[in-house]
Amino acid sequence: MAVARVDRPRPAAAAPGAGGEDGERAGASALARRHRRTRRLTALAFVAPLVVYLAAFYVYPLYRNLDLSLRDYTVRSFVAGDAPFSGWDNFRKVLDDPTFGPAMRHTMIFTLVSIVFQYVIGLALAVFFDRHFRLSTVLRALFLIPWLLPLIVSASTWSWMFNSESGVVNYLLHLLGVAPVGWLTSPNWALTSVIIANIWIGIPFNLVILHSGLQNIPAELYEAASLDGAGTWQQFRRITFPLLRPVSAITLLLGLVYTLKVFDLIWIMTKGGPGDSSSTLATWSYQLGFGTLLPRFGPGAAVGDILILIALVFGLLYIRVQRRQEA
Amino acid sequence: MTANSWTRSRTSRPHASRSQPAGRARSRRHTAIGLVLTALMLFPVYWMINVSLTPQQDMRKTPPDLFPLHPTFAGYQAVLNDQLPYLGTSLLIGLGTVALTLVLAAPAGYALAKLRAPGGGALALALLIAQMIPGIVMAMGFYGVFLNLGFLNSWWGLIVADSTIAVPFGVMIFTAFMSGIPGELISAARIDGAGTWRTFRSVVLPLSRNALVTVSLFSFLWAWSDFVFANTLDGGGELRPITLGIYKYIGNNNQEWNAIMATAVVASIPAAVLLVLAQRYVAAGVTAGAVKD
Numbered sequence: 001m002a003v004a005r006v007d008r009p010r011p012a013a014a015a016p017g018a019g020g021e022d023g024e025r026a027g028a029s030a031l032a033r034r035h036r037r038t039r040r041l042t043a044l045a046f047v048a049p050l051v052v053y054l055a056a057f058y059v060y061p062l063y064r065n066l067d068l069s070l071r072d073y074t075v076r077s078f079v080a081g082d083a084p085f086s087g088w089d090n091f092r093k094v095l096d097d098p099t100f101g102p103a104m105r106h107t108m109i110f111t112l113v114s115i116v117f118q119y120v121i122g123l124a125l126a127v128f129f130d131r132h133f134r135l136s137t138v139l140r141a142l143f144l145i146p147w148l149l150p151l152i153v154s155a156s157t158w159s160w161m162f163n164s165e166s167g168v169v170n171y172l173l174h175l176l177g178v179a180p181v182g183w184l185t186s187p188n189w190a191l192t193s194v195i196i197a198n199i200w201i202g203i204p205f206n207l208v209i210l211h212s213g214l215q216n217i218p219a220e221l222y223e224a225a226s227l228d229g230a231g232t233w234q235q236f237r238r239i240t241f242p243l244l245r246p247v248s249a250i251t252l253l254l255g256l257v258y259t260l261k262v263f264d265l266i267w268i269m270t271k272g273g274p275g276d277s278s279s280t281l282a283t284w285s286y287q288l289g290f291g292t293l294l295p296r297f298g299p300g301a302a303v304g305d306i307l308i309l310i311a312l313v314f315g316l317l318y319i320r321v322q323r324r325q326e327a
Numbered sequence: 328m329t330a331n332s333w334t335r336s337r338t339s340r341p342h343a344s345r346s347q348p349a350g351r352a353r354s355r356r357h358t359a360i361g362l363v364l365t366a367l368m369l370f371p372v373y374w375m376i377n378v379s380l381t382p383q384q385d386m387r388k389t390p391p392d393l394f395p396l397h398p399t400f401a402g403y404q405a406v407l408n409d410q411l412p413y414l415g416t417s418l419l420i421g422l423g424t425v426a427l428t429l430v431l432a433a434p435a436g437y438a439l440a441k442l443r444a445p446g447g448g449a450l451a452l453a454l455l456i457a458q459m460i461p462g463i464v465m466a467m468g469f470y471g472v473f474l475n476l477g478f479l480n481s482w483w484g485l486i487v488a489d490s491t492i493a494v495p496f497g498v499m500i501f502t503a504f505m506s507g508i509p510g511e512l513i514s515a516a517r518i519d520g521a522g523t524w525r526t527f528r529s530v531v532l533p534l535s536r537n538a539l540v541t542v543s544l545f546s547f548l549w550a551w552s553d554f555v556f557a558n559t560l561d562g563g564g565e566l567r568p569i570t571l572g573i574y575k576y577i578g579n580n581n582q583e584w585n586a587i588m589a590t591a592v593v594a595s596i597p598a599a600v601l602l603v604l605a606q607r608y609v610a611a612g613v614t615a616g617a618v619k620d
Contacts, residue, residue, distance in 0.1 A: 040445060042523045046438035047450065050431050050498065057491055058457055061468025068471060079474065125364070133357035139365045141606045145372055148598035148609070150552035152570045153591040156577055157375040160584055166387040168374055174390075200371065261461030264554045268574065286463050289470075290559060297467070304464040315459035319452070 068301035078297055090302040097299070099276050099284055106191055107260065107280040110198070114262075115255040117199045119248070122206025127240060129207070130214045140211070147204035155268035158197040159184065162269075184270055187277035194266045194278050201265070206251055213247030214240070246325045253318035260311050281307045375595075379403070379588035386584055402589030410590050413572030416482060417551050420568055421597075423486035424550035425543045428493040432542060433535070436501020437527050441513060451502070454495040465491060466559040473560055480564030488556040493546035504538035505531060541608045544601055551597050569594045 069090050077083035094100055129140045146154060161168050162183035170180040183193040217240065225235050263282040266272060272279030272287055279287065281303055289300030366373075378386075379402045380395035438444040439451060469488050470479075478484035508531060516526040532539070554570045561567055573594060576587045601609060 039442065039523075043438045043442035043444035046434040046442060046523075046527075047444045047447075050435035050494070051450070053431050053494065054453065054457070057469075057487060058460075058465075061465055061472055062460070063468075064471040065464050065468035068467065078471070081475065128357075128361070128364070131357055133354040133361065135358050136361060139361045141602060142365050143368055144602060144606075144609060145369060145598070148548065148602060149372075149595050150554070150570060150598070152552070152554050152573050153375070153595050154371070156573060156587060156591055157371050159577070160378060160588070161371060161374055166389070166391065168391055171390055200368075203368070257459050261459075261463070263461070263463050268554070268577070282461060282463050285467070289467050297471075301464075301467055304461065304467055307461050308464055311459050311461060312456070315456060319455060 065301050065304055068297050069299075069305050071298060073297045075295060078295075083298075086298070090298040091305075094299050094302045094306070099279065102276045103279050103281050103284040103303075106276075106278060107282070109191065110195055110262070110266075110280055111256060111259045113195050114198045114202060114259050115252060118202035118206045118255060119252055121199070122203050122251075123210050123244075123248075125203070125207045126210035126214055127236065129211060140207070143207055144204045146201050151201070151264040152268055154197065154201055155265050158193070158200075159269050162193050185274060187274050190270045190274060190278035194269050197269065198259070198262060198265055202255065202259070206255065209251045210244065210247060213244050213251075217243045249321050250318070250325075253314060253321060256314045257311055257318060260314070261307065281310075372595075375588050375591055379585055379592050381585050383583060383585060386582075399585065402583075402585035402587075403593075405583070405586035406589050406593050409576075409586075410569065410572045410593070413567055413569040414593065416566040417568040417570070417594075419566075420482055420485050420489060421547040421550045423483070424489045424493060425546045427486060427490045428497045428542060428546040429539065431490070431494050432497030433501050433532065433539070434527065435498050436538075437505050437531055439498065439502040440505035441508070441510075441531075442523070451499075454498050457491075457495045462492070462555040466555050469556070470559055478560075480561050482561070482564070482566045485553075485556060485561050485568070486550070488560055489550040489553050490546070492549045492553065493542070496545060497542040500538050500542050501535065504535055508534050537608065540605065544605055544608055548597060548601060551594075 070085060070087065071077075071083040072086040072089065073083040125143065129136050160166075162170075164170065164180060164182045164185050167183070169183065173179075173181065181189055183189050221239050221243075222235055225239055230238065261282055262280070263286060266278060266280060266283050267286065270278045271291070272283035276284075285300050285303035285307060287300075288296045288303060377393070377395050380398040380400070381392060382397060382399040383401065385392055385397070435450075439447045444450070465488070473479045473484050473488075478487075512530055512534070513526055516530045521529065551568075552570065553568070554574070557568050557571050558574065561571070569590070573587065573590050576583075576590060
């Protein structure tokens with residue numbers, strides 16, 4: 001599977017390179033050993049920049065974030081770096097905050113509704129585009145556009161389309177005889193609006209992965225099924241869907257991990273508002289840390305930690321599923 | 328690479344290529360449905376372009392003009408006047424991110440694929456997990472680090488931060504691609520007396536053109552599109568990227584939507600160019616690592 005193929009170097013892949021050593025080993029074993037040590041050092045030299053980079057620009061910022069969440073920071077002590085250790089205080093503050101419940105709920109709704117629609121629509125489109133008709137390749141390529149656009153572009157376009165007075169969405173609803181909806185201004189609709197925009201952005205990703213999964217289903221199966229008189233729907237239910245299950249699992253889990261951390265879109269469209277009506281853990285964390293004149297870095301970082309924890313649970317699940325498929 | 332599976336046209340399916348009239352009619356119907364679906368999907372993009380050409384006085388008209396019947400280029404004029412420095416900064420940051428990503432990821436990918444680097448498995452796992460960490464958490468961490476180092480509001484700081492989106496993806500792509508390079512080619516270079524570095528530079532890298540293109544394209548696009556890091560780490564800098572240019576527009580004058588949408592159109596150009604020139608690399612990248620915030 002394409003998705004699974006890339007993630008780690010497989011031992012088998014390293015073997016051909018090592019094959020060159022065999023002849024030398026037959027000669028002098030001491031020489032071979034020195035050779036091997038040099039090769040080890042060379043390999044280390046090739047990964048060393050990356051390891052240093054990861055330590056400096058991944059591990060250290062993450063450590064700083066964890067440190068933020070365990071200390072009682074103010075703006076002054078943030079600069080000076082002498083904030084007192086406060087243990088779980090920030091986490092307790094966050095859990096007791098009236099925003100926590102809604103933010104958690106919105107994160108779950110946003111993530112689940114988004115990936116369900118993205119997956120269903122993406123799958124339907126993948127199956128549709130799998131029938132090779134004229135222009136199918138070109139049109140499928142055009143479907144990638146929403147995914148490639150900078151998020152600020154998509155978010156501001158949807159903002160204007162959702163504008164209560166002059167937005168085209170309300171105009172289209174008006175043509176259908178529906179009263180105007182305060183998409184981004186009403187607490188009842190803000191979350192729905194950002195979910196709609198997010199589904200739009202995520203469809204291409206699902207389409208591409210599921211479509212590449214369809215390529216691996218042997219055509220003979222469909223031929224045999226249609227000889228047996230199975231209709232299109234039967235073929236989908238009995239062949240396509242079951243055989244696509246591994247790819248579907250990967251797509252959904254990855255979608256879950258990536259949707260959990262969506263921030264730009266919501267922040268640009270609603271800033272989590274009005275009130276807290278569309279705030280998720282991601283936007284709330286940012287709101288606490290950078291959204292006001294009086295930053296609360298500690299609680300903000302604590303919410304970030306909670307978000308990492310949730311993402312990692314599904315992330316590790318993803319890795320497990322993927323490895324099992326590869327084995 | 329999976330580029331092949333994307334572009335490959337398969338003819339063995341019963342409904343794939345039929346020459347009978349019934350098959351052709353069905354194909355035509357499919358094309359028609361496909362066109363309608365694509366039009367629906369791309370409506371927001373069309374609307375962005377339409378609004379960017381709408382004169383200011385027609386902006387709040389009901390019903391809105393569905394076509395730019397009286398196009399104005401005032402919005403684009405505003406882009407030329409206000410946004411050129413932002414676009415330049417984004418270009419600089421994008422290219423810088425590409426360079427940094429390639430320098431770090433290509434050798435590491437080679438080491439993981441062919442040199443049996445010790446701890447390679449753990450490193451690959453770390454890279455996979457690294458991609459799952461939310462951008463806002465990284466942004467907050469970077470804010471603290473950059474504040475102490477005095478890196479805030481600088482374009483080079485933003486290059487470093489943006490590269491964290493692309494480096495894990497890049498290593499994965501290079502590892503996967505270079506694993507597929509036949510070991511004999513590498514052994515042959517070695518027999519000819521080339522050291523590991525020479526082999527890497529003059530045999531492995533030229534063979535990895537596809538991976539180089541894919542990684543470059545995505546790291547550029549992600550750096551160009553980045554909003555979280557820019558807003559957090561470069562909010563008050565002299566050189567700010569285009570994403571902040573648009574954001575400032577929205578914040579300041581939420582009336583001149585033709586200027587905002589014109590900027591959005593211009594900011595989308597790299598994505599459009601990418602799609603036209605390098606569609607198969609794009610599809611390969613999506614399937615391979617499937618990463619985007």
